[in-house]
Structure formats: structure tokens, C-alpha cells
Amino acid sequence: MDFFNEQQVLAAKELLYKIADDHLILGHRNSEWTGLGPLLEEDIAFSSMAQDKIGQSEHLYNLLHDLGEADADTVAFTRNKGQFHCCQMVELPIGTYDFSLVRHFLFDFAAAVRFDLLAESSYENLAKIVKKYRGEVKYHTMHANTWMMQLSAANEESHTRIQNSLNELWNQALGMFEEGPYEGILKESGIFLGEKVLKERWLSVVLPLLEKYGLTVSAVNYWKPVNGGRAGQHTEHLQPLLDEMCEVFSTDPSAEW
Amino acid sequence: MDVKPVKAKPMISKEEIIEVLHEVKDPEIPTISVVDLGIVSNIEVSPAGDVKITLTPTFAGCPALKLMEKMVAERVRHVEGVGTVEVETTFDNPWNTDKISEQGLLALKKHGLAPPPRHSSTSQLDVLERMACPWCGSTNTSMKTPFGPTLCRSMHYCDNCLQAFESFKPVE
Structure with a gap:
């Protein structure tokens, strides 16, 4: 990128890696619902969202390639766990449907706000791509919202399940907004307003919805973001996911597809 | 010369x-x-x-x-x-779906897909709740899921002719 100086390139790479890795890993988790969805429509929904997310990650890896990183397949399939920058929430196993649904709700509203912010980015190639993604993620937030609304009101069991998953995931979700070492550069150069702004905007969208559905989150002073993922610290769940995801690729990395 | x-x-x-x-x-x-x-x-x-x-x-x-x-x-x-x-x-x-030509909209219909409405903004996805049925043309329809057999399709049901149908999703 001609307008980037060295520091800005590092900052842009860090930003691209975390977004791309979040989408690749959650995309892979979503794909695990293929064949297992509680309804055929949900099976298809999670499979479609998986396809969207993995496709979105691919174009972000292509941007990284333009900035000098290896090509998309190499980056996606040959890094070890410590080189991934996804937040820990996305790597957690799919669990029960209510768990995957609440994670999908928390994640996709954050992705939508992130894309809104990045659509105004000075990094034009990124802005162009996320404008495209905005149209796609609207269907994801719509889907999440529909089911959150229905299941939080259906009966006591469904409400309890959604509330319990929310309790389990809230601090995990706050880990999406872990700050990186380049927040200042990203903001000054107009690439990205930063994780703090993103988090505030996400809260202003998500909290009123949760309240509307009769769901609660703990008081702010109890919030403890699960950080570390952006710096390559991951749970024991990521490596088995990578092993499975890369199994076919690893049998012959030089194969032509 | x-x-x-x-x-x-x-x-x-x-x-x-x-x-x-x-x-x-x-x-x-x-x-x-x-x-x-x-x-x-x-x-x-x-x-x-x-x-x-x-x-x-x-x-x-x-x-x-x-x-x-x-x-x-x-x-x-x-x-x-x-x-x-x-x-x-x-x-x-x-x-976006407005880039589909008039001919293209007819081709979608021929394939049994409800064509996306023109100039629809996806910020108003309620348009999906009244897609015109490609079989009978009624808008007395409801969306069953915003996802379908391919990324660009959603699934619907027509309460008029009692048929399920797919639609090409509006994207802005």
C-alpha cells in the first residue's frame, strides 16, 4: 500500500489478522452444525453463515497477501495455534444450540458494527470489501435476532438456556475488543477508530436488545474480558480445531485444487 | 512504390x-x-x-x-x-441485486426463484416477509429462513397457493 508507512503496515496487518482469524475460526465452528442442526432450516442457516464467514476471511487474507504475507491458503492452513489472532470466544466448541446461538448473536452484532466503522476507513481496499460484507452480515444479525427473540420468550426452559449461555459467554464476548499494540496508529491514520469505540457502539446495540428479551448481564464492575486471543494465547480447544481444519491440506500441501 | x-x-x-x-x-x-x-x-x-x-x-x-x-x-x-x-x-x-438486468429477473423467475425487488434496501429486510410468489404472484407470503440452498437465496412459503418457494435475496 503506497500510502502506508512501516508502522501503519504493521498496524493494518494486526487488524486484518484478527478479523480474518475470527471469521475463519467461527466459520469453521458454524460448519460443525452441518447435519446436526435442531431443524433443517437451522442446519442450513449455520452452514450458510459458515460459508459467508470463511469467504469473508479469504478476501481479508488476500489483503494481507497484498501487504506481503503468504497467500490465503498458506496463512489459513499452515500456522500453528500461537500464530492465530482470533479471540478465544470463537474457538470454543459449539456446545448446545443455545450456546452457539448466543455466541452468534454477540459476535455478529460486533462484526456488523466493525464493518460499519471500517467502511469509512482510509484503507480503501479494506473499506471496499467490508461494504460488501455489511450486506451479508445483515442476514446474520437478522437470523440471530429472530431466534434470540423467540427462544428467550418461548418457555421457561428455553429462556433459562439462553440466559445461562449468555452468562457463560458475556466475558468471552468482551474479549473480542481486546486492544492491540497499534490502536493509536490505526486511529491517527484513519484506518480504524479502535476497539474501545467498537465496544461502546456494540454495547449500545446489544444491551437494549437483551433488555427487550428479558435477559440480563452482570453489573459493569463484574465484567472481566477474556483476553489473550489477540496475542496468540488460546484455549485447549483451538489446536484440535486446527488439526481437523487442516487435515486434508496437510496430506499434500502442494496439491492443485 | x-x-x-x-x-x-x-x-x-x-x-x-x-x-x-x-x-x-x-x-x-x-x-x-x-x-x-x-x-x-x-x-x-x-x-x-x-x-x-x-x-x-x-x-x-x-x-x-x-x-x-x-x-x-x-x-x-x-x-x-x-x-x-x-x-x-x-x-x-x-x-448488488439492482445490477441484475430485466432479462435476468425473468431468468430467475423461470428457474422458480422469486426475483429480488428493485431498489430494496437491506436495512429494511421486512421486504422478505412479502416476497411475490413466483408461482401465483401473491404477496400473501412469509419468509421461513433467510438462508437457502445457496448463499444468495432465502426460503419462503406462499399462503395463497400453499407452495414453498425460494427467493433471490435482496442485497444492497
């Missing part, structure tokens, strides 16, 4: 390329061509007949895109007078 008239090699025009691209269909919806689908965003033809075609994906994760790139390159390569062929993908001027 006699100058023999040199028979000029006929220049390939952009229009000729568009014409042959009408033969290249979306592998997932074989009634619609890549031109009518609106994914051909640019065509450049050099004086030497070298062709550069730019495609833009409907959805970022569309698995048919790479196949369509190949199909487009293959078809254009066989046009007489064409030199090199280059096909690339871009997000400049990204695709």
Missing part, C-alpha cells in the same frame, strides 16, 4: 465480448447468464485484441465464482481475434 493495402485485422469490440458472455451461465442458476446476473463489472479490449475482464462476486463466499472465472476465460479465449485473456475479481463498485 506500390503500397499493398494491408487488410486490417478486425478489431474485437467490447459488445462482441458481452455477446458471447451471454452464453456463460451461473452454474447454480443455469437460466441466468453472468452478464444478466450483473457480475461482469468491466471489460477492456486492447487494440491487439487482448481482453481483460473484471468480475465482482455476489457474495464473498460464493463458491461458484472461481468456476465462473474459468468459464468466462475459456469462452472468451475461443473468440476469433482474441489475444490473451485475463479475468480478475474486484470489490470496486460491488455487486
Whole structure:
């Protein structure tokens, strides 16, 4: 990128890696619902969202390639766990449907706000791509919202399940907004307003919805973001996911597809 | 000195390329061509007949895109007078459902897909709750799920003719 100086390139790479890795890993988790969805429509929904997310990650890896990183397949399939920058929430196993649904709700509203912010980015190639993604993620937030609304009101069991998953995931979700070492550069150069702004905007969208559905989150002073993922610290769940995801690729990395 | 008239090699025009691209269909919806689908965003033809075609994906994760790139390159390569062929993908001027031609909307309907409404903003997805049924035309319909057999389709039910149907999702 001609307008980037060295520091800005590092900052842009860090930003691209975390977004791309979040989408690749959650995309892979979503794909695990293929064949297992509680309804055929949900099976298809999670499979479609998986396809969207993995496709979105691919174009972000292509941007990284333009900035000098290896090509998309190499980056996606040959890094070890410590080189991934996804937040820990996305790597957690799919669990029960209510768990995957609440994670999908928390994640996709954050992705939508992130894309809104990045659509105004000075990094034009990124802005162009996320404008495209905005149209796609609207269907994801719509889907999440529909089911959150229905299941939080259906009966006591469904409400309890959604509330319990929310309790389990809230601090995990706050880990999406872990700050990186380049927040200042990203903001000054107009690439990205930063994780703090993103988090505030996400809260202003998500909290009123949760309240509307009769769901609660703990008081702010109890919030403890699960950080570390952006710096390559991951749970024991990521490596088995990578092993499975890369199994076919690893049998012959030089194969032509 | 006699100058023999040199028979000029006929220049390939952009229009000729568009014409042959009408033969290249979306592998997932074989009634619609890549031109009518609106994914051909640019065509450049050099004086030497070298062709550069730019495609833009409907959805970022569309698995048919790479196949369509190949199909487009293959078809254009066989046009007489064409030199090199280059096909690339871009997000400049990204695709939306208004890029589908009138002909394209008819082709979707022919495939049994409700065409997306014109100028629909996806910020108002309630349009999905009253898609016109491709079988009977009624708007007494409801959306069952915003996801379908391909990324670009949603699934609906018509309360008038009691048929399930799919729709091409509006994307802005």
C-alpha cells in the first residue's frame, strides 16, 4: 500500500489478522452444525453463515497477501495455534444450540458494527470489501435476532438456556475488543477508530436488545474480558480445531485444487 | 512504390465480448447468464485484441465464482481475434441485486426463484416477509429462513397457493 508507512503496515496487518482469524475460526465452528442442526432450516442457516464467514476471511487474507504475507491458503492452513489472532470466544466448541446461538448473536452484532466503522476507513481496499460484507452480515444479525427473540420468550426452559449461555459467554464476548499494540496508529491514520469505540457502539446495540428479551448481564464492575486471543494465547480447544481444519491440506500441501 | 493495402485485422469490440458472455451461465442458476446476473463489472479490449475482464462476486463466499472465472476465460479465449485473456475479481463498485438486468429477473423467475425487488434496501429486510410468489404472484407470503440452498437465496412459503418457494435475496 503506497500510502502506508512501516508502522501503519504493521498496524493494518494486526487488524486484518484478527478479523480474518475470527471469521475463519467461527466459520469453521458454524460448519460443525452441518447435519446436526435442531431443524433443517437451522442446519442450513449455520452452514450458510459458515460459508459467508470463511469467504469473508479469504478476501481479508488476500489483503494481507497484498501487504506481503503468504497467500490465503498458506496463512489459513499452515500456522500453528500461537500464530492465530482470533479471540478465544470463537474457538470454543459449539456446545448446545443455545450456546452457539448466543455466541452468534454477540459476535455478529460486533462484526456488523466493525464493518460499519471500517467502511469509512482510509484503507480503501479494506473499506471496499467490508461494504460488501455489511450486506451479508445483515442476514446474520437478522437470523440471530429472530431466534434470540423467540427462544428467550418461548418457555421457561428455553429462556433459562439462553440466559445461562449468555452468562457463560458475556466475558468471552468482551474479549473480542481486546486492544492491540497499534490502536493509536490505526486511529491517527484513519484506518480504524479502535476497539474501545467498537465496544461502546456494540454495547449500545446489544444491551437494549437483551433488555427487550428479558435477559440480563452482570453489573459493569463484574465484567472481566477474556483476553489473550489477540496475542496468540488460546484455549485447549483451538489446536484440535486446527488439526481437523487442516487435515486434508496437510496430506499434500502442494496439491492443485 | 506500390503500397499493398494491408487488410486490417478486425478489431474485437467490447459488445462482441458481452455477446458471447451471454452464453456463460451461473452454474447454480443455469437460466441466468453472468452478464444478466450483473457480475461482469468491466471489460477492456486492447487494440491487439487482448481482453481483460473484471468480475465482482455476489457474495464473498460464493463458491461458484472461481468456476465462473474459468468459464468466462475459456469462452472468451475461443473468440476469433482474441489475444490473451485475463479475468480478475474486484470489490470496486460491488455487486448488488439492482445490477441484475430485466432479462435476468425473468431468468430467475423461470428457474422458480422469486426475483429480488428493485431498489430494496437491506436495512429494511421486512421486504422478505412479502416476497411475490413466483408461482401465483401473491404477496400473501412469509419468509421461513433467510438462508437457502445457496448463499444468495432465502426460503419462503406462499399462503395463497400453499407452495414453498425460494427467493433471490435482496442485497444492497
